[in-house]
Amino acid sequence: MQHGKYRFITGFLALPLGLYLLFVVWPFVQSIYYSFTDWTGLSPEFGMIGAGNYTRMLDDPVFWKSLQHSLVLVLVLPLVTLGLALFFAFMINVGGRRRNAVVAGVRGSAFYKIAYFFPQVLSIAIVALLFQFAFNPDDGMINATLEAVGLGSIQPDWLGDPDLALIVVMMVLVWSTVGFFVVLFSAGMASIPREIYEAALLDGATRFTTFFRVTLPLLWDTVQSGWVYMGILALGAESFAVVQIMTVGPGGPDYSTTVLPLYVYQAAFRDGQAAYATTIGVALLVVTLAFAAIVMRLGRRERLEF
Template sequence: MVQSKKERYGFLAFCLLPTFILFLIFTIYPLFSGMYYSFFEMSGSSSNKEFVGLANYVKLLNDEIFPHTIWHDYFLVITKVIGIMILATFFAVALTQLRIKEAPFYRIVFFFPNIMSIVVIGILWMFIFNPDLGLINSGLEALGLEDWTKAWLGDPDTALSALVLPSVWAGIGLFMLMLMGGILTIPKSFYEAATVDGANGWQQFWKVTVPLVWPQIKNSILYIVITTLNGSFIIVQVMTEGGPDNSTQVMGSYLYQQAFQRNNFGYGATIGVAILILSLITVLLLQKFMKREKIQY
C-alpha cells in the first residue's frame, strides 16, 4: 500500500508529539517561567509576588559576588576542557592505535566514573581531600612533603582548583569513548598513506586523526562547556557549598543560595536568566570559532 506524503508526515508528527509535549513542559515552560518571575520580588514559598520591573537586573549588575561567580564558572570551563580533552584524546588514541591487549578492560575502568552519581563523586573526593585522613595529604606526608599539606577545600587559594580534579576525573571516560568511535571510523589506508609519505606518529595525529574526528572534538567541547555552566553547582554544593568565603561560588550555586536558602526567588530567577544568556553567547561564539568544513572520505 502506497502512502501519500500527507499520511507519512502525519505519522511522523504523531510519533514526535509525545516528545514535543514533554519538551514544552520540562524545557520551554520552565524557561519562560523563569524569565517571567525575574520581574517580580517573591519568596517562592507563597503565591504573593510584587512586580518590580528591571529592579532585579539592576541589583544583579551591582552585585559584588556575581562577577566572581562568572569567573569561577569560566575557570572551571577552561580547566575542564583542557584537562578532559587532553586526557580523553590521549587515552582514545592509545587504546585504538596501540596494540594493547587489555584495551577493553581500560575502557571500562575509564568509563566507570560516568555511571556514578555526581553526588557520590563529590563525597568520594571530599574524603580524598580530607586534611587529616585524605589520600593527598597522606601521600605528601609519606613522601616527606609535610609542608605541602593543607586543607585543600578549606583554603580560598586552593578550593576552586581542587574542584577541577574530580570534575576532570568524572568526565574522561565519556569523551574518550566518543573520540574512540570517531577514530575507529578512519580508514587504515589513510595512516598507511601518511606513513609512506614519511609522516611520523605525531604528524599523523595532527594531519589525519584530528581533522577527521573534529566533529567529535567539537561536540565534546560544547558539551563540556554547556554542562559546566549549567551543572557545576552540583559538585560545588556537595563539596564546598560555595565556600570558603565564596571562593568556589559559581552562578548555579549562587542561584540556589538566593532562591532556596534566602527565599529570594525572583532574584534567583534573574540569575538563571543571566546563566542562560551567558551560556548561549558562549556556545554561539565557540561554534563560530570551531567551524570547519566537513571532510568527506
C-alpha cells in the same frame, strides 16, 4: 504524495515537540517572567518590580565572583578534559607500536578503556564525597601520602585555601568526566578506515603527524559536540554537585568556589528569594547559549567525509 508525507512528519513530531515546549521552553519563559517580580518562592503572592532584580544582580559582588568562577570552569575544563580524552583515545586505538604496517592501540587497550570509563559508573555525589575525604587536611589520603614520602611540610588545606579550592574542584570534574569522552572519541576513531592510517604510516607519518593531520580533522565534528557538552556540564549540575558537597560553606572559603548554579540554589532555597534566583538563572542561560554559539561558530569548518 508530498502532502501526505508532510502530514505524517507533522503528526510524528507533534507529541515530542509538545512535550519539549511544555517541559523545556515553558519553564524558561516562566523563569524570565518571575525575574521581573518579587516572588519569594514561599507564597503564591508576588508583585511586579520591573528590572529591579537585574539592577541588584549587576551590583552584587557575589554574582560577579560566581560568574567569574563559572567562566573559568567553562574555559579550562573543556580544554583539559577533551585534550586528555583525545590523547588517551588516540593511544588506545591507534597509538601503539606498528608492525607490518598494522595500526593498533597500546598494549592493554581493553583494560584502559574500562579503567577510564569507571568513574562514569559512580554518581557525581559519590565522587564528590570520596574526594572530600581524600582532600581532608587532617586525615585525608592526599596529605597522608605526602607525609609518607617525606613531604609533610607541604600539606596544604586543599579545600580551605581560597587559592586552591577551585583548582581542586576542577581536578575532580576532570577525573569524573574524562572517561566518557575517551569512550566517545574511541568510537569515533574506530569508524575511521584503517586504510587511511596505514597509508599515512607508509608515507612515514609520526604519531604527532597522524593525530593532527588524520585523526583530529576526521573527528572534528565529534570534538566540537563534546566541547559544547562539556561546557554545559561545567555550567550545570556537575559543577553544582561537586561544589555543594566538597567545599566549605558550601561555595567557600570567601566565595572562592561559588558558581552560578550554586548561587541560584542558595538564593532560592536558603535565602527564600526565588525571583532573584530566577534572575541569576536567566544570566546562566545567556552565558550557556553564548558559549555554545561561540564554540559552534569558531569550530565551523569544511566537513570531511570518508
